[in-house]
Amino acid sequence: MSYARVLCVGLAGVAGHLVEVEADLSTGLPTLALTGLPDTALNEARDRVRAAVVNSGRDWPNRRITVNLLPAALPKHGSSFDLAIAAAVLAGAGELPAAPLDRVVLLGELGLDGTVRPVRGVLPMVAAAARAGITRVIVPAGNAREATVVPGVTVRAVDTLHRLVEFARGEAALLDPPPAPETTEPPGPDLADVAGQEIGRYALEIAAAGGHHLALFGPPGSGKTMLAERLPSILPELDDDAALEVTALQSIAGMLPPDGRLVRRPPFQAPHHSSSLAALVGGGSGLVRPGALSLAHRGVLFLDEVPEMSRGTLQALRQPLESGRVVLSRARGTTEYPARAQLVVAANPCPCASPAGDHACQCTPLVRRRYLGKLSGPLLDRIDMKINLLPVRAAQLTVATEPAEPSTAVAARVARARTAAAARWATGGWRVNAEVPGHRLRRPPWRLPARDTAVLHDALEIGVLSARGFDRCLRLAWTIADLDGRDRPAVGDVCEAYQLRMGEPTTRAAA
Numbered sequence: 001m002s003y004a005r006v007l008c009v010g011l012a013g014v015a016g017h018l019v020e021v022e023a024d025l026s027t028g029l030p031t032l033a034l035t036g037l038p039d040t041a042l043n044e045a046r047d048r049v050r051a052a053v054v055n056s057g058r059d060w061p062n063r064r065i066t067v068n069l070l071p072a073a074l075p076k077h078g079s080s081f082d083l084a085i086a087a088a089v090l091a092g093a094g095e096l097p098a099a100p101l102d103r104v105v106l107l108g109e110l111g112l113d114g115t116v117r118p119v120r121g122v123l124p125m126v127a128a129a130a131r132a133g134i135t136r137v138i139v140p141a142g143n144a145r146e147a148t149v150v151p152g153v154t155v156r157a158v159d160t161l162h163r164l165v166e167f168a169r170g171e172a173a174l175l176d177p178p179p180a181p182e183t184t185e186p187p188g189p190d191l192a193d194v195a196g197q198e199i200g201r202y203a204l205e206i207a208a209a210g211g212h213h214l215a216l217f218g219p220p221g222s223g224k225t226m227l228a229e230r231l232p233s234i235l236p237e238l239d240d241d242a243a244l245e246v247t248a249l250q251s252i253a254g255m256l257p258p259d260g261r262l263v264r265r266p267p268f269q270a271p272h273h274s275s276s277l278a279a280l281v282g283g284g285s286g287l288v289r290p291g292a293l294s295l296a297h298r299g300v301l302f303l304d305e306v307p308e309m310s311r312g313t314l315q316a317l318r319q320p321l322e323s324g325r326v327v328l329s330r331a332r333g334t335t336e337y338p339a340r341a342q343l344v345v346a347a348n349p350c351p352c353a354s355p356a357g358d359h360a361c362q363c364t365p366l367v368r369r370r371y372l373g374k375l376s377g378p379l380l381d382r383i384d385m386k387i388n389l390l391p392v393r394a395a396q397l398t399v400a401t402e403p404a405e406p407s408t409a410v411a412a413r414v415a416r417a418r419t420a421a422a423a424r425w426a427t428g429g430w431r432v433n434a435e436v437p438g439h440r441l442r443r444p445p446w447r448l449p450a451r452d453t454a455v456l457h458d459a460l461e462i463g464v465l466s467a468r469g470f471d472r473c474l475r476l477a478w479t480i481a482d483l484d485g486r487d488r489p490a491v492g493d494v495c496e497a498y499q500l501r502m503g504e505p506t507t508r509a510a511a
């Protein structure tokens with residue numbers, strides 16, 4: 001037999017497609033031709049596969065070899081096709097019986113010595129194989145754990161090409177994936193560590209309950225980062241679909257821990273303000289890496305010192321934040337990644353960032369206005385709450401005898417509020433108040449009495465509140481009522497929502 005066919009998977013974004021790898025061996029000048037839109041890394045597969053076969057103690061067939069990847073129209077990236085190419089060539093040459101590999105997806109990169117190396121994106125590849133009706137996969141040993149989180153697929157692993165050949169010949173067994181880790185995900189930072197900061201903690205709770213975007217302003221040491229980092233700890237765990245999606249994105253980024261467990265905690269991403277555009281939105285050659293925006297999908301994107309970010313960067317963030325997805329255009333086609341993240345931005349009150357009360361700051365009011373002015377406009381208009389944090393006084397830290405309320409207690413209130421909101425909006429399919437379209441809140445049966453929303457109408461009238469801001473205040477008011485266990489927002493909730501929106505001290509903070 002001089003023809004063989006094995007299966008592999010190609011990725012386009014998080015979506016994968018079954019790829020058939022055909023090998024045809026004919027008489028003629030010994031060459032290896034690869035067809036079917038291979039990118040550079042795939043072209044290099046030629047040399048890797050040849051060396052790996054020879055160094056595994058097999059004869060390289062000295063014939064004219066054509067390897068074709070189908071469907072040809074699909075772009076194919078990266079090195080994950082190596083193992084399938086080698087298997088197809090060896091099966092075509094009669095070195096390896098093809099029957100044991102029938103309807104089996106093979107994934108893996110080959111080292112020149114014949115070892116099988118881990119690749120990025122194994123989880124979404126296996127998930128795609130399962131969707132296509134495949135029930136057996138063979139993956140690199142280093143990726144075996146993550147492959148097992150896909151239900152309905154039998155996962156076996158290989159460490160060397162030699163083992164795959166021996167297996168097909170019935171001379172050796174494949175490797176079993178390592179057992180599931182017994183420990184649970186290590187706990188993240190907890191709100192119990194945050195002393196004082198009642199208004200900050202309260203805003204964080206509202207943000208978690210309603211899915212609202214949040215801006216934190218305050219001098220260094222006022223706890224902006226501490227608060228932002230703890231938002232995931234009060235959000236509900238990811239459900240099965242979301243967990244698979246988030247874990248798949250981390251797999252493509254190559255940042256899944258070796259135990260390869262399903263990620264259940266909402267992710268937290270805090271890209272530096274000087275991060276490149278590629279680091280933020282995604283990029284790179286071969287299999288395009290998702291950026292921080294997509295790695296924060298279903299979780300929190302924290303932008304610290306946001307006035308330091310370039311206008312171009314802030315501009316590039318706007319569209320994905322609005323649409324919930326990142327579209328990256330490349331010569332070989334576009335890649336799309338989901339990017340539905342909750343946004344927390346933080347800023348110092350002035351560019352010199354002196355701690356409050358420190359006389360070193362000589363920034364003029366004009367400089368301060370300009371600094372924060374960079375934030376104004378479309379990005380800030382999309383942020384629901386603006387919170388001014390005061391520095392924590394030493395007294396608050398030392399006098400506090402009781403530890404602050406832990407994340408679990410806050411998370412329980414958040415979960416209750418979210419359940420109430422999800423039940424109310426079930427017909428529209430919205431899970432949190434932040435997702436509800438403004439017109440739904442402005443029409444019966446959800447319209448609030450005019451006397452209760454007078455503060456918003458007045459602000460709209462004199463132009464201090466935009467139409468978008470008006471709707472954001474309504475959503476916030478609903479969340480405040482949900483957290484308080486009430487059916488509908490009262491006038492006090494609307495006022496408080498307005499204060500949170502405008503960055504004014506709220507009645508609650510003063511209490």
Ligand SMILES: [Zn+2]
Binds near residue numbers: 350351352361362
């Ligand atoms: Zn200053």
